[in-house]
Amino acid sequence: SAxxxxxxSRDICQRGTSLTIQCQVDSQVTMMxxxxxxxxxxxxxxxxxxxxxxxxxxxxxxxxxxxxxxxNLTFSTLTVSNMSxxxxxxxxxxxxxxxxxxxxxxxxxxRLTVV
Amino acid sequence: xxxxxxxxxxxxxxxxxxxxxxxxxxxxxSSLQWYxxxxxxxxxxxxxxxxxxxxxxxxxLTFQFGDARKDSxxxxxxxxxxxxxxYLCAGKSGGSNYKLTFGKGTLLTVNP
Numbered sequence: 681s682a683x684x685x686x687x688x689s690r691d692i693c694q695r696g697t698s699l700t701i702q703c704q705v706d707s708q709v710t711m712m713x714x715x716x717x718x719x720x721x722x723x724x725x726x727x728x729x730x731x732x733x734x735x736x737x738x739x740x741x742x743x744x745x746x747x748x749x750x751x752n753l754t755f756s757t758l759t760v761s762n763m764s765x766x767x768x769x770x771x772x773x774x775x776x777x778x779x780x781x782x783x784x785x786x787x788x789x790x791r792l793t794v795v
Numbered sequence: 796x797x798x799x800x801x802x803x804x805x806x807x808x809x810x811x812x813x814x815x816x817x818x819x820x821x822x823x824x825s826s827l828q829w830y831x832x833x834x835x836x837x838x839x840x841x842x843x844x845x846x847x848x849x850x851x852x853x854x855x856l857t858f859q860f861g862d863a864r865k866d867s868x869x870x871x872x873x874x875x876x877x878x879x880x881x882y883l884c885a886g887k888s889g890g891s892n893y894k895l896t897f898g899k900g901t902l903l904t905v906n907p
Contacts, residue, residue: 684837686837689835711893720902721899721900722801722883722897722898722899722900723838723883723885723897724897725894725895728893728894772837772838774837776893782826782828782843782845782887783828783840783843784828784838784840784885784895785840786837786838786839787837788835788836788837789835789836789837791835
């Protein structure tokens, strides 16, 4: 299994500002995934981050709004830019288990409230 | 776009009751996973089912994968307050597609 540390665990931010969320994994992984979970809802994939290349974004998510860094095989950041109240959500990072696609491990999430 | 329909969306029961949660799709999945998420935490994997018709048991939880690999169910026997949480099903379509498709979840509350 993989242990994922995500920071911050929660934050309250002013609209128009940006927040960077950090995700640290205790082992080297090829792909890291960033999800958004709006209140009472399921998980929506924002983007997939590969080390050494640009992140791949899902429909409805753009790099200018959610820039991602992946400087090495154990770390990634997601920035939520120019925030509005609609960005209030839980943001989760995730990695696959050793048998890709048969299990996923998640950080504890970052609960973001934009006021 | 593959969709997973999960039902019911909300379920509130008394301790000791049985319940079943359903996860349905028109698409075939190579594997399907069930997660439980508690407040303030990320989802935690309960089980992965891979073979059509497969049944897996985890203590009081029984998971079944449909014969056609398009649907799955989670049955909890004699529910306990500790079973309270958000139950999510997630499917992988297979091949080189590494992405998981998540259902909307079932929020289960077990009252003592």
